[in-house]
Amino acid sequence: xSVAAAATTMVPRQEHVETASKADRHRIRTAFAFLAPSLLxxxxxxxxxxxxxIGLSLVQWNMLTPMKWVGLSNYVNIFEFDGFGHSLVVTAYxxxxxxxxxxAFALGMAMLLRSxxxxxxxxxxxxxxxxLSTPVAMGVVxxxxxxPSTGLVNQFLAHLGIAGPAWLSNExxxxxxxxxxxxxxxxxxxxxxxxxxxxxxxxTVYEAAALDGATKAQQFWRVTMPLLRPTMxxxxxxxxxxxxxxxxxxYVMTAGGPGxxxxxxSLNIYNTAFAGFRIGEASAxxxxxxxxxxxxxxxxxxYFNKRMTYEIA
Amino acid sequence: MTSATTAVPAAAATVQTTERTSRLTKGVRLTLFYLLLxxxxxxxxxxxxxxxxxxxxxxxxxxxQSPLRPPAxxxxxxxxxxxxxxxxxxxxxxxxxxxxxxTAGQVTFSMMGAYAFARMEFPGRDSLFWLYxxxxxxxxxxxxxxxxxxxxxxxxxxTYWAIFLPYVLGVPYSVFLMRQYFMTIPKExxxxxxxxxxSEGRILWRIIVPISRPIIITATLxxxxxxWNNFMWPLIVTNSNSLNVLTVGIANFxxxxxxxxxxxxxxxxxxxxxxxxxxAIFQKHIVNSISLTGINR
Numbered sequence: 180x181s182v183a184a185a186a187t188t189m190v191p192r193q194e195h196v197e198t199a200s201k202a203d204r205h206r207i208r209t210a211f212a213f214l215a216p217s218l219l220x221x222x223x224x225x226x227x228x229x230x231x232x233i234g235l236s237l238v239q240w241n242m243l244t245p246m247k248w249v250g251l252s253n254y255v256n257i258f259e260f261d262g263f264g265h266s267l268v269v270t271a272y273x274x275x276x277x278x279x280x281x282x283a284f285a286l287g288m289a290m291l292l293r294s295x296x297x298x299x300x301x302x303x304x305x306x307x308x309x310x311l312s313t314p315v316a317m318g319v320v321x322x323x324x325x326x327p328s329t330g331l332v333n334q335f336l337a338h339l340g341i342a343g344p345a346w347l348s349n350e351x352x353x354x355x356x357x358x359x360x361x362x363x364x365x366x367x368x369x370x371x372x373x374x375x376x377x378x379x380x381x382x383t384v385y386e387a388a389a390l391d392g393a394t395k396a397q398q399f400w401r402v403t404m405p406l407l408r409p410t411m412x413x414x415x416x417x418x419x420x421x422x423x424x425x426x427x428x429x430y431v432m433t434a435g436g437p438g439x440x441x442x443x444x445s446l447n448i449y450n451t452a453f454a455g456f457r458i459g460e461a462s463a464x465x466x467x468x469x470x471x472x473x474x475x476x477x478x479x480x481x482y483f484n485k486r487m488t489y490e491i492a
Numbered sequence: 493m494t495s496a497t498t499a500v501p502a503a504a505a506t507v508q509t510t511e512r513t514s515r516l517t518k519g520v521r522l523t524l525f526y527l528l529l530x531x532x533x534x535x536x537x538x539x540x541x542x543x544x545x546x547x548x549x550x551x552x553x554x555x556x557q558s559p560l561r562p563p564a565x566x567x568x569x570x571x572x573x574x575x576x577x578x579x580x581x582x583x584x585x586x587x588x589x590x591x592x593x594x595t596a597g598q599v600t601f602s603m604m605g606a607y608a609f610a611r612m613e614f615p616g617r618d619s620l621f622w623l624y625x626x627x628x629x630x631x632x633x634x635x636x637x638x639x640x641x642x643x644x645x646x647x648x649x650x651t652y653w654a655i656f657l658p659y660v661l662g663v664p665y666s667v668f669l670m671r672q673y674f675m676t677i678p679k680e681x682x683x684x685x686x687x688x689x690x691s692e693g694r695i696l697w698r699i700i701v702p703i704s705r706p707i708i709i710t711a712t713l714x715x716x717x718x719x720w721n722n723f724m725w726p727l728i729v730t731n732s733n734s735l736n737v738l739t740v741g742i743a744n745f746x747x748x749x750x751x752x753x754x755x756x757x758x759x760x761x762x763x764x765x766x767x768x769x770x771x772a773i774f775q776k777h778i779v780n781s782i783s784l785t786g787i788n789r
Binding site for chain 2: 232296317367
């Protein structure tokens with residue numbers, strides 16, 4: 180009886196399974212059709228180049244004569260002869276000039292503009308505008324603003340009786356000016372993340388802190404900052420990854436000069452590969468830069484994970 | 493009893509003085525607040541304002557006047573020069589062409605990929621998504637040299653294709669952003685549509701796209717801004733003037749005519765103004781969009 184019942188139910192189920200698997204196959208095909216373009220893009224333009232760059236870093240090649248296997252010697256030569264160590268130091272200097280001030284400025288603006296007072300909306304919008312502006316075009320504008328004779332900065336300083344330096348051809352001031360240009364460009368963009376982060380902190384937390392007698396400063400350091408850690412991590416990680424690759428503004432504003440005072444890593448890679456056509460050395464530099472960025476990103480995640488104990492949904 | 497009666501007016505007096513001082517400090521703080529807002533606004537607007545002024549002045553006026561003085565006899569000569577004697581018209585057209593193709597492709601293909609990851613079942617889905625996430629971390633500069641070699645090998649250097657090809661098939665960041673958004677759409681919506689015999693393409697186009705407008709606008713704006721501002725890649729894959737995009741044109745102009753501020757700044761404005769217009773039209777969207785990209789925190 181039970182066997183018969185099972186047998187009668189078996190038949191339609193099997194049919195069902197068959198049609199389902201046909202539908203499944205169709206669905207899988209459709210899914211891969213949807214995925215195909217972006218997957219092709221990821222494999223062709225990201226996965227293959229990453230593997231390829233490691234291979235290229237082990238050869239000597241000028242794109243004309245045949246490649247020559249040189250093992251790891253490129254990794255030694257870029258530090259010994261191409262000044263890549265100097266480039267990494269210069270890049271780190273740029274990041275150190277750029278990121279803390281940019282982040283503090285973004286957070287400060289967010290704290291200021293989180294209030295609903297009249298006028299804050301307009302300023303929020305104005306502060307984001309630079310994010311869209313073409314860095315190359317802005318670099319040209321900054322060249323003019325910091326021009327020793329015709330620029331606004333030195334004209335203003337002259338009014339105060341100060342003779343301003345030749346900002347971009349002076350070793351001490353060139354990099355700070357480039358950092359300034361990038362702070363100007365991205366501070367408003369980062370401010371938006373802090374505004375979103377601040378908006379996610381419930382007011383009751385502050386009320387409780389105030390009831391406990393916490394001053395405004397204590398509220399900032401003990402309540403706001405810990406609760407902003409996820410935002411801070413996001414802003415710092417994306418900011419550091421971007422800053423380590425700085426190129427456009429440097430290319431237009433100093434081209435690495437004066438001397439090689441602002442020859443950041445990406446500019447060195449560019450010059451080695453596309454002016455010197457030393458593909459192997461440039462690839463080795465790319466790999467090293469990648470490892471540096473990766474290491475710093477991992478350190479940032481570790482640091483923040485250890486301290487991320489608060490969760491507010 | 494007596495201590496209590498004397499304590500009351502004393503307390504009232506202190507309340508009054510603290511109220512007065514707090515009102516005074518409130519006034520000071522409000523002034524300080526708006527002073528700060530003014531400074532912030534100036535810092536962000538002045539560079540634009542000065543370049544607009546300069547672009548409409550003859551070189552002599554730029555060299556002799558304060559950058560903050562508006563152009564007295566307004567001249568269009570600078571723009572006339574860069575569009576007729578130099579190729580800025582060409583650069584502008586190239587940039588527009590390449591950016592529109594890049595944006596359209598990137599958004600469409602990323603959206604399709606995002607939909608497959610979010611709401612379709614297929615073997616290997618999770619590992620493929622991991623692959624996307626891992627490539628998300630790869631800095632552009634790292635793939636620059638190998639990509640160049642690949643494009644040279646494929647004889648694609650000095651073509652329009654070279655400029656947009658690496659970004660037109662969809663990028664992991666855009667896939668990721670949209671996937672996260674599509675995940676918030678209830679599964680039942682798509683299941684109901686499938687039962688009604690809707691094809692996946694129709695579901696994506698007719699159901700998902702309309703409810704996902706915010707994230708699609710975000711992806712579109714990010715792609716457009718990236719394409720418009722992109723410099724390093726077009727710089728290395730093109731070396732003929734007729735293929736130059738605005739960024740490359742401005743950089744070359746900057747190194748060749750370093751003292752002609754009137755022309756250089758007019759050229760810079762040709763790149764900056766469309767972005768300002770885009771911003772003016774979409775300002776609310778842009779501000780909301782950027783906040784949306786923070787969802788991966």
